[in-house]
Amino acid sequence: MTMSPPADRGQAVGLIIFVLGLGTLLPWNFFLTASEYFNQRLKSNITSNGSSGVAAKDYNYDSWMALLSQLPLLLFTLLNSFLHHWVKPRLRVAFSFIVIFLLFSLNAALVRVPMQPDTFFSVTMATIWFINMASAVLQGSLFGVVGRFPSRYSTLFMSGQGLAGLFAALAMLFSILNTSSEADADRSSAALGYFITPCVATLGTLLCFLLLPYLEFARFYLNKHQSQSVEATLELCGPTDKKVLENGSKHQEANGKLFREPEGDQERSSVLQVFKKIWLMAMCVTCVFAVTLSVFPVITLRVRTVYQDNSVWDKVFTCVCCFIVFNAFDLAGRSAPSLVQWPSKESPLFPICVFSRLVFIPLLMMCNVETSNLTILFSHDCAFVTIMALFSFTNGYLATLCMSYAPQLVRSKDCETAGSLMSFFLVLGLALGASLSFLLVKLV
Structure with a gap:
C-alpha cells in the first residue's frame, strides 16, 4: 500500500x-553585528564628575560574548535532545520565541538608559546567556521538525539561516553610513534598530510556525510518525490482508511517494544507536563550526585596511569585508547543495575536505590584524577578502551537507532524533571554537 504526499501548493511550506530558518538566527545575528555599539558603551568609562581621565577597562567583550553565547547553546541543546519526546515542539518553539522577543525588547529599552560600564557589561552578559538559552531550545526543536520533511527542506532551512546573517550585516552597513561619528542621538537610533527589528521578525516567524500545521503538505509529514491508526487497521484485518499491508509499507520516500515500514520495525532507536549511524557527520559539523568560530569574528574583526587614508573605506571596511563578505558567501555555500552535493556522504574525501579547513586559522591570523604579534603575510585587502570568501563558502557548504546527509543515514522514524543530535554537535563546534578564540586572540 502506497501513500502519496499532497503537493506543496505554491511552495508555501518551503517558504515557511x-x-x-531566517527568523531563528536573525535576532542573534543582529546582536552579533551590534558589537561596535556594545564596545563603544563599554569604553565610555566616565567618572561621576564627568572626567574621562581614567583609562578604559578592557572587558574583552567579543571573546566573552562568544563564550557566554555558546555555553547555554550547548547545555540546552543537549537538554532538548532528551526532552523532545515529552514536550511538544509547538510549546517549545512558541515559548522560545516569546523569551527572545522579551529579551530583545529589554535591550532596546536600555539603549537610552545611562549605565556604568561594569553594570552594562553584567546586564549584557546576562541577556546573552538567556537569549542563547532560548535559541538552543528553538533551534534544536526546529531542526527536529524540519528533519521530518524531505531533505531539500533542510537546505531551505539552512539557507534561511544564512540570509539572516546577510540581512544583519547589511543593516549594520546602512547604520554606519547614516550615522555621524559625533551624533550620539543617531548612534542610539541605530542601536534601537538592531533590537527592534529582531522583535518584529520574531513575532512574524512565530506566526509562520503556528500556521504550518494548518497546511495539508506539512500536516502529512508532521503526523506520519503517528502509527496508532495503522496499528488499529492491522488489528481489524485478517491474516492475509495484514500481510499485504505490512509487505507494502516501507517508510521511505521515493519519487514523491511514501512507503511505510512494518510497525514492528518502527520502534524509535535509542540516542546511542542513532549516534552510531551518524557519528562521522556529527564530528564533521563540529569541526566545521569549531574552525569558523575560533577566528570569526574575534580575529577577523581586528583586521584593518591598508587604505586607512581613505576615511570612508576605513569606516566601512570591517562591515563590508568581514561581515557582509562572510554572510554573502556563507549563504551561497548553504544554497549550493540544492544544485550539487559533492563529495557524497560515503566518500572518504568528505571528512578530508572538512578537516582541511583548519588551514584558514593561520591564514586569517596572518592577515593585517591590528597590533599583531605575528608576521603579516597577507596585508592587502584583496588577500583578506579572498581568504574570507573561501572560508565562509566552505563553512556554509560543508555544514549544510552535514545536516542534510545525517537524516539520510537513519530510518525515517529516527530523523527527528538525528536532527536534534546534529543540532547538539553543531553547537558543540561553536562552543569549542569560542573557547579556542580566547587562546588565538592572545597569540595575535
Whole structure:
C-alpha cells in the first residue's frame, strides 16, 4: 500500500521553513553585528564628575560574548535532545520565541538608559546567556521538525539561516553610513534598530510556525510518525490482508511517494544507536563550526585596511569585508547543495575536505590584524577578502551537507532524533571554537 504526499501548493511550506530558518538566527545575528555599539558603551568609562581621565577597562567583550553565547547553546541543546519526546515542539518553539522577543525588547529599552560600564557589561552578559538559552531550545526543536520533511527542506532551512546573517550585516552597513561619528542621538537610533527589528521578525516567524500545521503538505509529514491508526487497521484485518499491508509499507520516500515500514520495525532507536549511524557527520559539523568560530569574528574583526587614508573605506571596511563578505558567501555555500552535493556522504574525501579547513586559522591570523604579534603575510585587502570568501563558502557548504546527509543515514522514524543530535554537535563546534578564540586572540 502506497501513500502519496499532497503537493506543496505554491511552495508555501518551503517558504515557511525558509522563513523559520531566517527568523531563528536573525535576532542573534543582529546582536552579533551590534558589537561596535556594545564596545563603544563599554569604553565610555566616565567618572561621576564627568572626567574621562581614567583609562578604559578592557572587558574583552567579543571573546566573552562568544563564550557566554555558546555555553547555554550547548547545555540546552543537549537538554532538548532528551526532552523532545515529552514536550511538544509547538510549546517549545512558541515559548522560545516569546523569551527572545522579551529579551530583545529589554535591550532596546536600555539603549537610552545611562549605565556604568561594569553594570552594562553584567546586564549584557546576562541577556546573552538567556537569549542563547532560548535559541538552543528553538533551534534544536526546529531542526527536529524540519528533519521530518524531505531533505531539500533542510537546505531551505539552512539557507534561511544564512540570509539572516546577510540581512544583519547589511543593516549594520546602512547604520554606519547614516550615522555621524559625533551624533550620539543617531548612534542610539541605530542601536534601537538592531533590537527592534529582531522583535518584529520574531513575532512574524512565530506566526509562520503556528500556521504550518494548518497546511495539508506539512500536516502529512508532521503526523506520519503517528502509527496508532495503522496499528488499529492491522488489528481489524485478517491474516492475509495484514500481510499485504505490512509487505507494502516501507517508510521511505521515493519519487514523491511514501512507503511505510512494518510497525514492528518502527520502534524509535535509542540516542546511542542513532549516534552510531551518524557519528562521522556529527564530528564533521563540529569541526566545521569549531574552525569558523575560533577566528570569526574575534580575529577577523581586528583586521584593518591598508587604505586607512581613505576615511570612508576605513569606516566601512570591517562591515563590508568581514561581515557582509562572510554572510554573502556563507549563504551561497548553504544554497549550493540544492544544485550539487559533492563529495557524497560515503566518500572518504568528505571528512578530508572538512578537516582541511583548519588551514584558514593561520591564514586569517596572518592577515593585517591590528597590533599583531605575528608576521603579516597577507596585508592587502584583496588577500583578506579572498581568504574570507573561501572560508565562509566552505563553512556554509560543508555544514549544510552535514545536516542534510545525517537524516539520510537513519530510518525515517529516527530523523527527528538525528536532527536534534546534529543540532547538539553543531553547537558543540561553536562552543569549542569560542573557547579556542580566547587562546588565538592572545597569540595575535
